[in-house]
Amino acid sequence: MDLIHCVVSYTAQHAAVGNTKVMIYMSSKAIRAGCSLRITDCGIWSSTTHCCRQDSCGMVCAAMTWFLVLYAEFVVNFVMLLPAKNFWYSLLNGATFNSLAVLALASHMRTMLTDPGAVPKGNATKEYMESLQLKPGEVIYKCPKCCSIKPERAHHCSICKRCIRKMDHHCPWVNNCVGEKNQRFFVLFTMYIAMISAHALGLSGMHFFSCVKVQWNECSEFSPGVSVLLLIFLCLEAILFLTFTAVMFGTQIHSICNDETEIERLKNEKPTWERHVRWDGMKAVFGGPPSLLWCNPFTGLRLRRVLLLTHGRRGGSEFAV
Numbered sequence: 001m002d003l004i005h006c007v008v009s010y011t012a013q014h015a016a017v018g019n020t021k022v023m024i025y026m027s028s029k030a031i032r033a034g035c036s037l038r039i040t041d042c043g044i045w046s047s048t049t050h051c052c053r054q055d056s057c058g059m060v061c062a063a064m065t066w067f068l069v070l071y072a073e074f075v076v077n078f079v080m081l082l083p084a085k086n087f088w089y090s091l092l093n094g095a096t097f098n099s100l101a102v103l104a105l106a107s108h109m110r111t112m113l114t115d116p117g118a119v120p121k122g123n124a125t126k127e128y129m130e131s132l133q134l135k136p137g138e139v140i141y142k143c144p145k146c147c148s149i150k151p152e153r154a155h156h157c158s159i160c161k162r163c164i165r166k167m168d169h170h171c172p173w174v175n176n177c178v179g180e181k182n183q184r185f186f187v188l189f190t191m192y193i194a195m196i197s198a199h200a201l202g203l204s205g206m207h208f209f210s211c212v213k214v215q216w217n218e219c220s221e222f223s224p225g226v227s228v229l230l231l232i233f234l235c236l237e238a239i240l241f242l243t244f245t246a247v248m249f250g251t252q253i254h255s256i257c258n259d260e261t262e263i264e265r266l267k268n269e270k271p272t273w274e275r276h277v278r279w280d281g282m283k284a285v286f287g288g289p290p291s292l293l294w295c296n297p298f299t300g301l302r303l304r305r306v307l308l309l310t311h312g313r314r315g316g317s318e319f320a321v
Helices: 028-032 039-044 056-081 087-113 126-131 183-213 224-258 262-267 279-286 303-310
Strands: 006-010 022-026 139-143 148-150 154-157 162-165 169-171 176-178
Touching (some): 056 183, 056 224, 224 279
Antiparallel strands (some): 006 139, 154 162
């Protein structure tokens, strides 16, 4: 992220129509970055442009996430559960694993398609600053990259090419930033991936243990060599993702409870805002008092909005589904 910024001080004493003065204080880095002295030049960008997330690495990682989850579904269902002789064992574990997988993929889609809190591009115009009705001496910040007025706790993402409110980090696995509006879905995504990874590890261990006692041909419809290779790869995948997502889940919960993003923690920024700690922070991110709805990635989902998004007919900076 390029943290170079312009400080725009608006003097309300001269806020009469046609006599607005905008004083811009620019650091040498901002001047070298080409931050325009003419605020009206920012109007060349449309404020209704979506976040630019056509990142090849992000798209590959997002596709890999779906592939690996579907691979785990295939191995668990067709290699371990369906050939099992115990009907209730297969039914209960199959229902649990597939439900968690659906919730994980739904959380992934919500994180990927929800606007993380993007600031409209090019809103640093004279007309917009007049509408803010700033007090004398009040200071606001302008991003030279996307030419927008940066709200408090917003940071510029060099991949999305936008300023994101309360930006935590850019995650290539969801091909999106994790910010103010989609952090909840990202937390659910890491939680459900960790849960299905742990479940897959447990099922794999039980399957190996049961197949050692009998002939491998009786444990699966696949040949012993193919079954072992599929299970080994599943175990490696589960260990890797369990470790990664469990650590990320714990980090996110810690950040939410302390009302501090990862960027703010790394930069050691002192809070100038009113902090929501512990349960207040959780309520601010997940919405409302603690309930089972916190674990539901489908909350607020509207089919009509999804269809509009799919057909590209919905404009505006908010493109959450």
